[in-house]
Amino acid sequence: xxxxxxxxxxxxxxxxxxxxxxxxxxxxxxxxxxxxxxxxxxxxxxxxxxxxxxxxxxxxxxxxxxxxxxxxxxxxxxxxxxxxxxxxxxxxxxxxxxxxxxxxxxxxxxxxxxxxxxxxxxxxxxxxxxxxxxxxxxxxxxxxxxxxxxxxxxxxxxxxxxxxxxxxxxxxxxxxxxxxxxxxxxxxxxxxxxxxxxxxxxxxxxxxxxxxxxxxxxxxxxxxxxxxxxxxxxxxxxxxxxxxxxxxx
Amino acid sequence: xxxxxxxxxxxxxxxxxxxxxxxxxxxxxxxxxxxxxxxxxxxxxxxxxxxxxxxxxxxxxxxxxxxxxxxxxxxxxxxxxxxxxxxxxxxxxxxxxxxxxxxxxxxxxxxxxxxxxxxxxxxxxxxxxxxxxxxxxxxxxxxxxxxxxxxxxxxxxxxxxxxxxxxxxxxxxxxxxxxxxxxxxxxxxxxxxxxxxxxxxxxxxxxxxxxxxxxxxxxxxxxxxxxxxxxxxxxxxxxxxxxxxxxxxxxxxxxxxxxxxxxxxxxxxxxxxxxxxxxxxxxxxxx
Numbered sequence: 001x002x003x004x005x006x007x008x009x010x011x012x013x014x015x016x017x018x019x020x021x022x023x024x025x026x027x028x029x030x031x032x033x034x035x036x037x038x039x040x041x042x043x044x045x046x047x048x049x050x051x052x053x054x055x056x057x058x059x060x061x062x063x064x065x066x067x068x069x070x071x072x073x074x075x076x077x078x079x080x081x082x083x084x085x086x087x088x089x090x091x092x093x094x095x096x097x098x099x100x101x102x103x104x105x106x107x108x109x110x111x112x113x114x115x116x117x118x119x120x121x122x123x124x125x126x127x128x129x130x131x132x133x134x135x136x137x138x139x140x141x142x143x144x145x146x147x148x149x150x151x152x153x154x155x156x157x158x159x160x161x162x163x164x165x166x167x168x169x170x171x172x173x174x175x176x177x178x179x180x181x182x183x184x185x186x187x188x189x190x191x192x193x194x195x196x197x198x199x200x201x202x203x204x205x206x207x208x209x210x211x212x213x214x215x216x217x218x219x220x221x222x223x224x225x226x227x228x229x230x231x232x233x234x235x236x237x238x239x240x241x242x243x244x245x246x247x248x249x
Numbered sequence: 250x251x252x253x254x255x256x257x258x259x260x261x262x263x264x265x266x267x268x269x270x271x272x273x274x275x276x277x278x279x280x281x282x283x284x285x286x287x288x289x290x291x292x293x294x295x296x297x298x299x300x301x302x303x304x305x306x307x308x309x310x311x312x313x314x315x316x317x318x319x320x321x322x323x324x325x326x327x328x329x330x331x332x333x334x335x336x337x338x339x340x341x342x343x344x345x346x347x348x349x350x351x352x353x354x355x356x357x358x359x360x361x362x363x364x365x366x367x368x369x370x371x372x373x374x375x376x377x378x379x380x381x382x383x384x385x386x387x388x389x390x391x392x393x394x395x396x397x398x399x400x401x402x403x404x405x406x407x408x409x410x411x412x413x414x415x416x417x418x419x420x421x422x423x424x425x426x427x428x429x430x431x432x433x434x435x436x437x438x439x440x441x442x443x444x445x446x447x448x449x450x451x452x453x454x455x456x457x458x459x460x461x462x463x464x465x466x467x468x469x470x471x472x473x474x475x476x477x478x479x480x481x482x483x484x485x486x487x488x489x490x491x492x493x494x495x496x497x498x499x500x501x502x503x504x505x506x507x508x509x510x511x512x513x514x515x516x517x518x519x520x521x522x523x524x525x526x527x528x529x530x531x532x533x534x535x536x
Contacts (some may be wrong), residue, residue, distance in 0.1 A: 001306035053419070086415065094412035109420045113406040115398070145482075241377050 001031040001051070001199045002169055007061035009047055009225075016098060021047040022058070023225040029169075029218075033232075034195055034202045036212050039222035040248065045205045048222070049173050052203070054078040065169060067075055072193055080110040083162035085191075087174040091155040092161075095147025099138070099157065103127045104147050106161035152183025156190045163194045171194065172204040184208075188215070209244045254377050256503035260468075260496030261384035262445040266461065267468040267495040268395050268488065269438035275487075276399075276410040276471055279327075282338035282462055286345025287319040287436040288382070289458035291443025293349045294360040295452035305366040312443050316440025317433040319345060324429030325383065349455055356455045363447040380449060387445065392488045399433075399484050406486075407431055439465070460516050467496035467523040474526060498522070 007025040012018050022044050029035055039045050050056045052063060054075035063072045065081045083112060086092040093102050104118055107127075114232055124142065132139040134156060138149070155175055172191060176184035192215050195202050204216065212219050219236050221229035229247060231239065265290060271283040291312045298308045305442070319341055326337040371379045398404045410417045410427045418424055447453040471496025476487055505518050 007302075076421050076423050077428070084419045086419075091413060091415040092419070094409040094416055096404065096412050097409055101409075103415070104402065104405055105409055105420050105422075108402060111421075111424065113402040115401045115403050117397075117400050118402045119405075129271045188357055 001033070002027070002029040002203075003064040004028075004048075004052070005062045005064070007051060007058045007063070009044075009051060009056070009058050013059070020080040022051070022223050023177050024226065025227065027220075027227065029201055029203070031201050033201050033218055034155065034200075034205070034216040035218040035220060036216040037165045037203060037205045037220045037222060038207070038209065038212060038244075038247075041195070042224075043222040044224055045085065049171050049203065049205055052169070053082055053084050053171055070092040072156075081134070081167075081168045083109065083167040083169070084171045084173060085155070085173065085175045086156050089151045089158055089178065092158040093146045093154050095155075096145055098143050099131075099146050099149070100124060100127060100227040102157070103130075103161060109165040109167075111165070130164075131157070134160060134193075136186070150183065151169060152171045152179050152186050155179060155183070155187045159187065159190050159194055163198050163200065167198070168202055170200045172202065172206075174205055174207065175204070176208065193217075209241060212239065212244055213241060251377060251497045252507060253503055254381060256386055256499040257381050257482070257496050258377065258449060259446075260499035261381070261388050261492070262469065263442050263461075263464060263499070264384075264388045264492040264495045265391055265445065266439045266442035266465045267440075267472070267491040268464070269389060270465040270469050271472075271488065271491050272407075272431055272435040272438070274413075274466065275473070276408055277428055279334045279428065280338070281323065281432060281434050281435060283319055283323045283341045283436055284338075284346075284434070284439050284462040284465060285458040285460070286342035286349065287316045287439045287458075288443045288446075288461045289453070289455065290319055290345055291316050291440030292350075292447035292453040293352040293358075293443075293455075294440070295444045295447045295536050296360055297352055297354070297446075299360055299363040299365055300358060301459075303447065305364070305369060309441070312440050312444040313437040316437040316443075319440070320432035320434070320436030321429055324425075324432040324536075327505060328428055328433075347515070351457075353453060353455060354413030355505070358453050360447060360451045365451075366445070367448055384445065384449075391441075392485075392492060395438075396485045397489055405526035439502060445465060446510070460519065463519055464498060465495075465522055466521065467498045467526060470494070470523065470526040471497050474530065 004025060005029040005245050007022050010018055010020045047206040051058050062069055070078055070081065084162065100119060127142060128139045131142065136153065136156060138153060175191065176187050177188060188211065217236060218232035219239065220227055241242055258263045259358055270284065273279045294312050294315050295308050299305065302532065323337045324332050326332045326340060327334045367383060369381050370383055372382055373379050398432055399408060405416065410422060411422055414424050469491055472490035473492065476490035481490065501522060502515065502518060510518065
């Protein structure tokens with residue numbers, strides 16, 4: 001489903017401050033893989049996510065989604081394949097637009113935004129049902145500005161928005177990092193529910209090692225721009241927290 | 250009475266520009282100085298075509314097109330060349346001075362002898378009230394058009410672009426293109442104000458746009474201050490408040506003149522008004 005081939009990325013190349021962020025990185029994710037990526041600061045996790053999303057471009061190497069080369073596509077063009085949830089809930093939603101208007105744009109992620117009014121009753125009803133399915137009681141707040149909701153609520157809705165329109169690859173960039181423990185738990189459960197329900201191919205970058213235990217069917221550890229551990233299936237399920245801490249020794 | 254009615258008509262003529270500034274300032278958060286040039290551009294195109302015998306209705310699309318072109322150049326400089334939006338606007342505004350002078354051929358073109366919008370659609374005997382009715386109708390039409398645009402999927406994408414570019418990029422929206430389109434629409438509206446004003450004043454002048462952006466900004470700020478006061482946050486009501494703000498601003502200026510303030514100080518008064526609108530709420534909130 002996703003294939004990265006010989007990806008290299010160096011920040012400030014040719015200067016004394018050159019930082020090799022990704023080095024000869026190869027990765028393949030079959031459809032339905034729920035991959036958790038961990039690693040220390042500067043290990044290349046966020047660079048990897050940004051390169052897949054198209055917000056930065058690799059110096060070398062290619063990216064394929066469903067055998068289609070997307071290396072040179074800009075971020076907005078890649079949105080037809082890739083949905084993204086950001087660390088900061090404020091980045092993934094438009095605060096001055098209503099919840100419903102935010103969902104309207106999310107529902108058109110892979111389509112052209114035309115000169116037609118799409119906020120009809122039928123659309124509103126579908127979105128209400130989708131939001132009600134989260135069990136957060138937000139379905140009655142769809143006409144409120146998104147900015148009036150809490151960070152956790154916005155992040156949960158942002159997750160739902162990312163699964164609306166034919167999502168092929170979901171990128172979660174530490175989606176709970178800016179949240180308190182209660183909101184964090186809510187967002188993690190919501191994410192897991194949506195990923196399993198839609199059988200989404202997912203990459204979840206996190207610093208929370210417990211996430212690796214509770215979620216996903218594959219775990220990757222990165223260091224110095226390389227993949228240094230890659231476990232899946234029974235090997236992944238057998239991991240405990242003590243093992244994970246030992247990876248960072 | 251005539252004095253204040255004229256101020257109201259003037260304010261309504263400037264509503265189109267207010268709507269344009271609402272799009273750039275409120276929606277895209279871009280300070281667009283192109284306004285000064287595109288306003289005069291609208292008036293210049295109108296004046297020169299009216300004097301060569303064109304009908305006022307045939308001039309409208311050309312005026313809009315000229316304004317849109319000016320806005321799209323600013324947008325292109327800003328988004329494609331990475332020039333700061335303020336500087337991009339200043340560059341285009343400066344260039345437009347020469348363009349406008351070339352179009353007009355001289356610094357001032359009178360329109361007394363022309364058949365224009367207001368002389369063609371004279372509903373009632375009193376010309377001023379006839380003008381008032383016409384510009385009210387035009388303003389309502391523009392407000393409904395802009396509101397309709399902002400309600401569409403495209404319009405929602407426009408509003409979202411100003412709100413969170415990270416989000417819109419991840420939702421398949423080409424932010425630079427969207428900003429350029431927004432600036433084009435805004436400057437087309439501003440040029441339309443020039444079209445109305447030239448026919449209301451019966452002349453187009455090369456200097457008529459100097460500082461006009463501040464007038465538009467003042468209208469939007471008065472409108473949003475009043476809108477906030479009444480807790481009106483819907484897009485439609487915000488647009489209505491822009492029109493009310495544009496009229497209120499002109500009435501305030503007219504009042505300043507009527508109480509004996511030297512008309513030479515009008516630009517200074519305009520600047521002080523806008524400063525007051527921006528600064529007073531901040532001073533109040535600090536006390």
